[in-house]
Amino acid sequence: MEKENPKMEQIVSLCKRRGFAWQGSEIYGGLGAVWHFGPLGVEMKNAIKRHWWATFVTRRNDIVGVEGAVLMHPTVWKASGHLESFTDLLVECKKCHRRFRKDHLQSGKFIGGKATEPMQCPDCDSKDWTAPKDFNLMFKTFVGPVEDEASKTYLRPETAQSMFTDFKLVLDSSRQKIPFGIAQIGKSFRNEITTGDFFFRSREFEIAEIEYFVKPGDDEKKFGEWLDLWKKFYLDLGISENKLREYEHPKESLSHYSKRTVDIEYKFPFGWSELAGVANRTDYDLSQHEKFSKKDLHYFDEQTGEKYIPYVIEPTMGIERIMMVAIVDGYKVSDGSDAREKGEVVLGLSPVIVPIQVGVFPLIKKDKLPEIAREIAEKLLQRRIRSFYDEAGSIGRRYRRQDEIGTPWCVTVDFDTLKDDSVTIRDRDTLKQERVKIEEIENYIFAKLNLS
C-alpha cells in the first residue's frame, strides 16, 4: 500500500463523488470559494468538532465554552483593529482586470512556487499592474431595515472577539481563575481576494479557537505548551509527522495584535500551507475593548490582591483545514502488493473523525443474513457508533466502497453466523479478519475507539 501524495484533482473528485464536499450553489454555476458539505462531509465535520471540543473543553477544568454571534456591534471591529488592519494588499492586472493578492503573486502561488520578476499575471501573462492597495476582508452588512452608516456592521472574520468582549461575563458566571481559557467553534467570513485549492481557502468557514488568559510574564511559557498541544492534536489523528512543520512569523509580518505567532503548516499537494496557529495576543484586545467600551476589563487576583489585564495565548485552527489535511494525508492507493487490487483507494482516516465507523453486510441476500445484519447495524447506531448497512453488489465491491471513504471496520454476517452467533470483522488497515460474537461487537468497537 502506497502512502500517496495525491493530486488535488483526485481529492476533489473523491469528495464530490462520495458526498464529502462540493461547490456551493453548483446548479447556478457556483459561488466563488463557498463550499457545501454533503452527507459524509457533514458527519466528518461534526465528528471533528466533537473530538476537538472533547479534547480541549469537556476533558479540561480550566477551559469553558461559549457561542457568540456572527454579528457584533460595529465598534467591536474598530476596537479590535480589524477595520483598519484586517487587509490584504490587492493588485489588479491592467490588461485582463483580474485581481490578486500581491503576496500570492510574489510567492509564485499560481505558477508552481516560482515567482517571476516583474510579477506576471497568471491569466494573461501581462506584467502591467495597478499600484497595490489595501483591501479589507470583512463582509459588510446592515442591521435592521435602514441601510445607512449607523446600521452598518460586519460578519465576524474570527470568533475571537466575542471571547474578549464577554471576558468579564464568563469570568463572573463560571468562577474561573487565571490561568483559564474560553473556547469557541463557529462560522467566520472573509472576502478572500484569491481563492482556489478546493475548500482550503473559503469565504465562509469554521474556526475552532481558544483564548487562554494568563498572568503577564507567564505568556511565553504557556505559548510553548499550547504549541505542543496543538501539534499533538494532529499527530494523535495520525497525520504524518514529516509533513508537518512550524513557521515562525517574522516580526515585521505579525498581525497587528500579535507579539509572536507560529503557524503549523502541512505539505499539501499545492505546497506548504497553514493548518493552524498559535499567537501571543498580549493584553492588546482586552485593553482596546476597555478603552472603547469604557468598561473595566481588569482581572482581580483575590489571593495576591493584584489587578491586571491578562495576556492572551490564542491557539486557533480551521475545521475545514483539519478535514482537508486528514483526507489528503490519509489518501492511499494500493500498488497491488497487499490483498487489494492495484489502483484501489483507501482513505486512512482516524476512526474518531471518520464519517462511517462500521459497515455491516450480509454475505449474500439469502436466508436470515440480511435481517441479522440490519439488526446489528441498527443496534450500533443506537449506541452512537456511526454504522451503515449495505447489501448491494459483491462483498469485494462493498469493502472497496467503504475503504474509499475510510470506514475502519466492516462486519460481515455469513452462514456460520447462523450456527455460532459470530460475525467476521475486517480491519481496513491490516485487512485482518476476526471472528467476534454478535453480542461482543459493541465492546470490540468501543475498545478500538478507546471508549467505554
Ligand code: GAP
Ligand atoms: N483568531 C485568530 C485567527 O482567526 P487566522 O490564522 O487568521 O487566526 C485561524 O485563522 C485559522 O482559520 C487558520 O489557522 C486556518 O486554519 C483557518 N482559516 C483562515 N482563513 C481561512 C479561509 N479563508 N478558509 C478556511 N480556513 C481558514
